[in-house]
Amino acid sequence: MDNAILLALLQDGLTTGAIYLLLAVGLLIAFSVTRAIFIPQGDLVSFAALTLASMIGRHIPGTIWLLDSLCAAALALSLARGRLNAVIPYGLAPAVLTIATLAATRYGAPTAVSAVLSLGIVTALGPLLYRFAYEPLGEASVLALLIVSMALHFVLIGIALYCFGAEGVSTPALTDASFDIGSVTVSGQSLFVGLVCLAMVGALRWFSVRTLYGKALRAAASDRLGARLIGVDHVLSGRTAFALASFAAAVSGLLIAPITPLSYDTGFEIGLKGFVAAVIGGLASYPLAAAGALIVGTIESFSGFWASEYRNIIVFSLLIPVLIWLSLTRGNPEDRA
Amino acid sequence: MTKPGQRRTLIVAALAVSAALPFVLTEYEATLASFTGIAAIAALGLVLLTGVSGQTSFGHATFVGLAAYTTAWMSRYGGWSPVAGLPAGLAIAGGTAFLLGLITSRISGHYLPLATIAWCASFFYLFGILPGLGGYNGFGEIPPLFPGISTGTAAALIGVILIAVTILAANLLTSRTGRAMRALAQSRIMAESVGIDTARLARSTFVLAALLAGLAGWLFAHVQRYVSPAPFGLSASIEYVFMVVIGGVSQLGGAIVGAAIVVLLRDQLNDLLPRLLGSSGNFETVAFSLAVIASLQYAPRGIAPAATSLWRSGNRLLNRPPPAKLGLPRDVSWPGLARPSTTTPPPTLERAAAHARSLPVRPKPPRGSLILQTTALEKRFGGLIAARSIDLAVHAGEIVALIGPNGAGKSTTFNLCSGALAPTAGSIRLLDQPIQGQGARAIARRGLARTFQHVKLLPEATVLDNIALGGHLRARAGFVRSMLRLDRTEEAALLQTACFQAGRVGLTDVLNAPAGTLPLGRQRLVEIARGLCLDPSIFLLDEPAAGLRLQEKQALAELLRALRDEGMAILLVEHDMDFVMDLADRIAVMDFGEKIADGPPGQIQDDPVVREAYLGGVA
């Protein structure tokens, strides 16, 4: 194996790793605030790509109707409890988004506009899913939430199949450019993926350190009861966390759609690998999860080279030693003397 | 538990239904029944693993697959009879589970289900890659269970096997091992404190679940007569979890109900939903997934228990006595998933207990001999020193109280002595043997019992069962003896002892109530009775009087004195000074992790150092 191949594999691994990084960070935010392992995040990756592809193909994306019906249900429930201000998030906002989406689809808006709308739709789905699937469970165990996640995953792929059909899609590449650095060719898209990831991580850091929302989220994550006592709204922080997680998923979806064809059920495994990365980070540490994501991406790339048949076995088996180490060092998180 | 007569009627009825299957079912219905039965057998393993012992696996289908592939390969290519494939398949599934268990029993909490996801995904690809297994397309031409067996007969056979394993599992749950499994789910620390080897039990339960999955896999291979990796992947594993969640994770019946709902309804919905919705799609999967979410939100105990309680409340309305549960185990909880039960507990083995011999009793050390001694005991958590140079001695026939302000290090000292924590430095000797660094289990085996500051009980198990848990080390029945009901004499003795100890602490009136329904004070008494069941030489009581009413406190003091007079050594932490001063022979006072005084109550009351610690030197 010469250096050129080594670097090419590294580039490939880091590109995929960057995607896993986004997902791992989203997963971590959702987990630390709500204790829910948001496995269906992977499905939202597909949702974003399929929504955009469908708008580019001048078909109204089914996700907008999904969003509208969830909003309508949430609105009805809120109004029934007398919360009139729910009209803005659940009535007005989706109405605007729907009109914009319909118009963009009808008149063939530029790809960038459609991409922003797709981001909006998929991001908005996150808190709604949290609202209906996780919130009613209250303080259930991590296990119960995990099972809900699995069930939600099946619901989402069912919806995706119904809305978008089974065929895979890809979206136009943002750039066909490529740069030669020494003997290595770096594709513009890889570079773009990397840059967006860095920007996202930076933005998330800014959000959590500088904004009130972010501070509340961090408080809720580090001490749930304490945060509630000082007046942090745990429902709101949960929804915000899910919005961030689904935003990360939507961005990932739009980033990889030009590189790899995505269909209704491919997002799940991408999400699982982001999940592997998050677990490597101990489901707690962002820098470790980020490192884990890049490691997963790189190992995936190198094992694809050396033993492609065993690639997924290798990636998933990575989890076992990590989990043993975690259990030995942390003990049982749900049973303390 | 059911009355023996009812249980027998139920078994006979179930057998009769199974026997009738070949005559009433068409081939297609028989196939559906077979697949339902097979799924139920596998799901039963998951109920034992998840519902009872609190470990969740998203890799259950892997073990179904291991056995299915083993028997399929042997009978197709090896020329073996399918009957020979059963032990081989079970060996491979059980053996793999054992090896994975060696690794994963170290993995605790929610890390375990995550690990199972990992290996399930790995094994799926492995099935497709391993040479000779037909690749991802799998292979067929697998012989049927018996030459010329009809689909109906196969369904009947599967029915009989399902009944058999359900009986075995039900036997298991109403035994020493079953109690231990439930303790595992509730609190590993508590389980270890009564002498349960939690890692080993977790591993054994895991293997047992895998064996049930293996049995299902063996049947699957010879009924389907075709194997490929697809039915053993992550989706299939998740489907098993869905089955037990929908059916009810806490009852064996839940496995059967859940399997029936998923397999049979899917077959109907597969046809119906696309027609209703005028489009194709995996609507039935969506429907089941929504059902799982709804079930966790509104009926976390699943459909079977929900139906049972509905039936009960219906009965109550009609002023009929509630029927005993149908051969199924007592309600067991899945911590976190289940909400408090409203179901009434079943009757117990009291009558049998009355005729039983009692359990072995350990020889007690002579009065006045040194039982527990700590020397320069120290515990640090990072930079924090929780306990420093603690010297304590407790003798047989002596009550020593450990007092001190909150955060003084009393509970830490307790946890060090009982093995829940390992000391940083210093030595602990129990009955003249060094025990520092030994686990809680080994220390319990040497005759140390304890209670907890925050009560650790099985809230949905009966008081009697909770108490009997304490006798774990005094009985021997394991998985096999429990399942085959060879443990009945021993079990009766165990329950008799438990009844006796319940009587000593004054819980006879609530023997059959779920422990979680008692007021906190009485829950503490359950813990005390559980500790007594261990037949301890020394008993560590962490705030035993908290939450008790005055009369109860007096009764407790009475009991502790009686125990002391029998020669037991007692070390207790307590905040109620009247209670302590009245009861203790000697009092040790702790403050800021150090022992500041030690002596008879009168001396301690007058000690200026103690007064300063408690009153900040004002007095």
Added chain:
Amino acid sequence: MAGLATTLLLRQYDTNRAAGAKVWGTDMRMIRVFGTAAVLAGLLTTAASAQIKIGAIISITGPTAALGVGYKSAFATFPAEIGGKSVTYIVRDDAADASQAVTIAQRMIEEDHVDAIIGPTLTSADYAVQPIANAAKVPMIATAPIDYDPVKDPYTFSAVQPVALMIGAVVGDMAKRGVKTVAYIGYSDGFGDQVYDALQASAAKSGIEVVANERYARTDTSAEAQVLKAMTKKPDAVMIGGSGTPGALPDVALHRRGYKGLIYGNHGMVSPAFLRVGGAQVEGTIAVTGPVVVYDQLPDSNQSRAPSVVFMKALIEKVGPDAVSPFAGYSEDAFLLLQAAIPEALKTAQPGTEAFRVALRDSLEKTHDLVGTHGVYSMSPTNHNGMDDRARVLVQAVDGKWKLIQ
């Protein structure tokens, strides 16, 4: 128990091609309460089977859903009448799960009393269903490539080109272009295995060496590493063993890595969706397929031209231009086989009876030079597929279209 297996509501999905109109009939033939009227329902179904019933088992959902949708689309074009008898098509989804295919097949056989089964569309499901169909003497026309022995399983037929036949055409083209070494990049699934096995067997015969066997999963995001590995072997050509849109993954990566050799595809990749996803990055890829996919480019001399044009026109009219796929053609050919064989069988017995199914099987076995959309079928007691060189054409991705090159 008996009632568990009842059909609650049956809506027939009939289409009348001759009339050019889609007929949606809601037929609440039986609504049964669980466990009450099994016998009655049995009588009803028996009495109602003077018409012909054809069952179809298709993976409309699950991992191979993209292909399944193609298989299913053809049913919108089938006529409601064959040989003067009305026909009902019962289409069910096995979700790419062989166990579900088994129960569905059993249900079709016993409750619906189908006279023949089209499908399943998944190789593993075909293997699982085959013993049941043969035991019940129901002719089954598999629409996925399987190996079977017609002497042992006389009721199994296949409307799909054997993989070896298709890959043989690819290898033939390689040999013609002087390829000496070929690298394989395919799915880590059953289809990937089948294409690889066929490639190896065929290449060995032509003196071409298979220098790499790299695999990727359908859901992988990147096949970059596999492509790099294959390229280290400096193969004259690369053969791709994927299907549907994810089949484009290595193809695109090869282009991106500047691979200069030939790129070959299999018949699972030739669809408009593949080109839409691959875009300019799959330009030049040569693939083998059945004639139906390039129906509008076929020369008049090609036998399959006429049926392909008729079928595709009907399909595009009913379903839309995206429906063009080889998979719809397989369903069509299975139908054509039945349509040709049924009149003969009707001479001996009535539909719904075992005698009819036996006659249908015999009649199917006598199929001679039946021209389908994918090729020409000539069967015999030892060959229940009978496709030959006429069932394969080579196409190349040129300017975003599949262009017939041979």
